[in-house]
Amino acid sequence: MNNKGFEYSYWIALQQVPGLGPQRLLKLVEHFGSAEAAWEAEEGELLNLPWMGKAAQELIAWRRNIDPARLGKEFSRLKVGILVFTDARYPPELKSIYNPPPVLYYLGDLTALEGLKVAVVGTRRPTPYGLKVAHVLAQGLAEAGIIVVSGLAIGIDAAAHRGALQGKGKTIAVLGSGVDVIYPRENARLYQEIAREGLILSELPPGTPPERYHFPARNRIISGLARGTVVVEAGEKSGALITADLALEQGRDVFAVPGPITSPQSKGTNNLLKQGAKIVTGVGDILEEYFPAEVQVPTLEVVAGKSGGFQLSPIEEKVLAAVVSSPLSLEEIVEATGLSTQEINVALTFLELQGLVLRLPGGLYLRSFPGD
Structure with missing residues (x-):
């Protein structure tokens, strides 16, 4: 484990101290200069910090039973990414909020x-x-x-x-x-x-x-x-x-x-x-x-009632009319329109591409804009 990994281990260990909380944790790290120094601080030093309150005793008791290095290795095996407050990639937007999270865990990009x-x-x-x-x-x-x-x-x-x-x-x-x-x-x-x-x-x-x-x-x-x-x-x-x-x-x-x-x-x-x-x-x-005023931004009106000026075939118009009021399955659209499954699938594909029909979870379809 590299030096950065060791420092992360101390952040993780501090985060789990009962009663410490995000604000005290960040103040503690700032006071001692690093998470490792805060974890290793003398008991007397911790007890003499008036803003620590009972959390000082909680930290002293907690660290007797926790090995930060072992904790860090356990988290590494999970293949979960970790950001701490002092990281360059920690979101700057969060640094300005009340009670920012000292540690963030992530999966993905x-x-x-x-x-x-x-x-x-x-x-x-x-x-x-x-x-x-x-x-x-x-x-x-x-x-x-x-x-x-x-x-x-x-x-x-x-x-x-x-x-x-x-x-x-x-x-x-x-x-x-x-x-x-x-x-x-x-x-x-x-x-x-x-x-x-x-x-x-x-x-x-x-x-x-x-x-x-x-x-x-x-x-x-x-x-x-x-x-x-x-x-x-x-x-x-x-x-x-x-x-x-x-x-x-x-x-x-x-x-x-x-x-x-x-x-x-x-x-x-x-x-x-x-x-x-x-x-x-x-x-x-x-x-x-x-966006600046000079940038032309497309407006997608969700309360409009028209088909956006697209030229629809009679079949597409019939399918669009069927899904205007409530979500319907493919079978329900067949029943409502009398059209074949193939005709409806073709129409739905076009209507989805034009943004007129929304495909919902569970194979349901609904018009993207409420009707008149």
């Missing part, structure tokens, strides 16, 4: 941390409208070269990650568990794809199971990485609103997608709009915030 990032978040219980909006917005952001950040939860988060991947862009999934713990299991395939094409990130050591209290803390990393946070659908007590609040506290932009006033899933987002969040009716509303 670390270059996903470079460049402009936007978070797309929302409820775990979305409507079909919310799913397609999240997918379309994330795809448009990815096609514009923006990295999409979200939390890999079912619902809006998963739709955002899928949209970014479909847009051939990078996406970052910030977990409320260790990076080697797939949660929820329904997103196992998506997790694998992000690990190959994007980045899986967590402040929690590998092997850490998902716990309810991990997720609010995780949200500060999602909002902290991103220049702006887009809330697609959120109920009045949605965790996505925590992310939006954190984004405001961190000096980031907050966007919200309007929804029906009768929809419980849109109460939170509609309240955000009343509080001053920027309204999003298309990806152009986000892009115009981050």
